Amino acid sequence: MATSTLSPLILVDGSSYLFRAYHVPYLQALSTADGHPTGAITGVLNMIKSLQKDYPNGNIIVVFDAKGKTFRNDLYPEYKANRPPMPDDLRCQIAPLHEMIEAMGFPMLVIEGVEADDVIGTLAKQASEEGIETVISTGDKDMAQLVTPHVRLINTMTNVEMDEAGVVEKFGVRPDQIIDYLALMGDKVDNIPGVEKCGPKTAVKWLTEHETLDNVIANADKVKGKIGENLRSALDQLPLSYELATIKCDVALEKNASELAPVEADTEKLTTLFTEYELRRHLADLKKGKDAPSAEEVVEEEAIPEAIDADYDIIFTEADFNAWLNKLMNAGTFAFDTETTSIDYMQAELVGVSFSCEAGKAAYVPFAHDYEDAPQQLDRDWVLGKLKPILQSTSYKKLGQNLKYDAHVLSHYDITLAGVAFDTMLESYCYNSVASRHNMDALAEKYLGVKTVKFEDIAGKGAKQLTFNQIEIEKAGHYAAEDADITLRLHHALYGKLSKEKGPLSVFTDIELPLMPVLTRMEEHGVLIDSDLLGEQSQAIGTRLSELEIEAHNIAGKTFNLASPKQLQEILFTDLQIPVIKKTPKGAPSTAEEVLQELALDYPLPKLILEHRGLAKLKSTYTDKLPLLVQSKTGRVHTSYHQAVAATGRLSSTDPNLQNIPIRSEEGRKIRQAFIAPDGYKIVAIDYSQIELRIMAHLSDDPGLVKAFAEGKDVHSATAAEIFGVDVDSVTSDMRRSAKAINFGLIYGMSAFGLSKQIGVGRNQAQAYMDKYFERYPNVMSYMEGTRQTASEKGYVETLFGRRLYLPDIKARNQARKKAAERAAINAPMQGTAADIIKKAMLAVDAWIATQDSELVKMTMQVHDELIFEIKESALESVTAKLVEIMNDAAELNVPLIAEAGHGDNWQQAH
């Protein structure tokens, strides 16, 4: 009986979906005008309607958990004891949902004393016995135990269907082993005990070896190691865990599966309910008499997968290449991508190039694949010679994904990429910077609904990963051509959206895109490092570290790894019995700096550890590492600036990160001595003074703050005078320090609690300071409040230049997340506007430098509010003055924008 002519039974685990829907962010935002939440209702209704569409003949039955205890609580009083009570904003959605489902005519079961799982298990078993195919719609993995040749699971929210093979694929064990598997692992959420430290991997391993839980138990004494001990100590309660994990399939029900038939929908009642809960979409569907769209159709921005047949060429002949070249030249705009041997732009060698100028059509031109028996390819220099005039011309418009990388590589073949009109990575970043990554694979999935071939798919991963030249041309060609094709299609999808948003579009056109070649030049030029000096520093630090280690071991009475927080916890809080001051988020006793600072007052060891940590950090991260990053080709260090990482609009820097070179501590600052000027040059560092506070003054237009800046006052002293009600001349350094903390705190969207911790006063005192501040600077307060409000209304905030930052959590029910989003909303316009301004300054500086002798001055680094240059000694003063002027003029605020310069033979002196 492989198939059945009877209608399939569709069993819906309503409770599982209710909880899932409740936690879906975009559903959380839904409520009626008077604030009754409706997200979970909407989620479950969408899901049921989507099932209706997918199984038109299906006989749908919806099952919910009943209130109160179940038989499992009798077996084990601790069952689900850790569950927090159901939140009110979920509880209040249950009754209306039940009413709606009943009015829709679906049979609905809510049976006391058992869980929905048990009712579903029972119905599924009955159906199987009658030869009815069953589909269980659930998000709960435990249900996998119910799967048989006639029972499948479907997760309607993710649209993943699971039959017996699917269970094996997902879990690594068969459905009939699922209970054993669950019993071994236990369940933290339901408070079911299992074997300590036994997760999915271990459970699968044991069940693969021994088939059943009973056999695992019988062979328990053969399991070695800590995990074996854990298994043996769990033996007694494993039978209980097994029983708790078992879904009961013989619940006494009034009607069996085949007797539960749907009744006609009560349209009138549904209209009333949908109107009351303002479910407009469902109301509209009711009128049209059609099924509601599936859950994903409700989400905005959902990509509709494009059905485009891929037609990719791999070019081996000059004639074919010339034909493509002609197409590109006539295309107006084309997508372009390089394939190379390394992701490090300084090491990379070209292996091939790909293009596309029409969706679905692309070409790959290989010229340096050198695996054994690789076919004859076109000559690299011939290809590049042909391409050079086109790539260098601004008349031919190019687009790509992160073309900064390609520009670097091409520059090593004497090609200066120009005419870059679009970059999909930057388009995505400007359109919506809040994404974990703006890489092509993620964008293709998000905006095109297309899954691309990943580099790892063709090259493998880990130590055995191949480089592109070693990959078979057929495979490589498809991958490379797809990259160009997808980039082109992504551009069409993304730019259409971006161009409708004025602010984000101007950030893309006027700031990010033109900044790309500027960053390329900075990275390519690199920074000069005195490796010998760093070597000496490493050695000195090493000596001191050994001394500290010996002393620490003596005090502890045994040897231990000073760099291990875990071992240190043991020594401090167990061996030495020092009281715990603070715990880490995971609950372990913290050994963080602030804790050790405090302990250092009473005990000798923490002080040693602090010094050791500080020095070890300097050595491993900076003095040891930087010399290793000097490129032999240039004798310099070449960082990577990332333009699409920080959600606020800042740059970030990696390999190495040149934006966190120490400055605060005396020893740390010495590292900056190793950032040196070449012969005949000076290092000049120009930084913006108080840029974020000035932006706050501008955005809030607070008279007091604006005046303080206009008069060129020390703003922290001025603030202190206002808050403490004293004359500016009587402000003590303590007052100034507190005022400074408040000023910074405001930029970070702080609370009184945060401030009190920062400046070491009580919470009430901190609140009093803040009240006083807002009294003196009332527009700052209204600005902050206004920002929170706009963020909540629009879902995003903007910088002065239109850069946008979305805040998906701004309406979160979870108060911690909501508060965090509010702080980000306060901070982003200030941090982001500062980022816009320094980027504009970089563009203006670069444009001016281009008009000068190429040896006169180079911009080498950017550290958020500071630009660092190498300037020819002979023209030091005039060039510095010019640069300061350009930076001052980068933006017109209602307070002065002040850049301050310093110079020296190294970066430390320049400060």
Added chain:
DNA sequence: ACCCATTCCTA
């Protein structure tokens, strides 16, 4: 070889 938590460096 990879993931994670913890810690610490910057503006």
Added chain:
DNA sequence: GTAGGAATGGGTA
């Protein structure tokens, strides 16, 4: 309290 990157240990694969 905002925004980042990187090193380490320690667990699991």
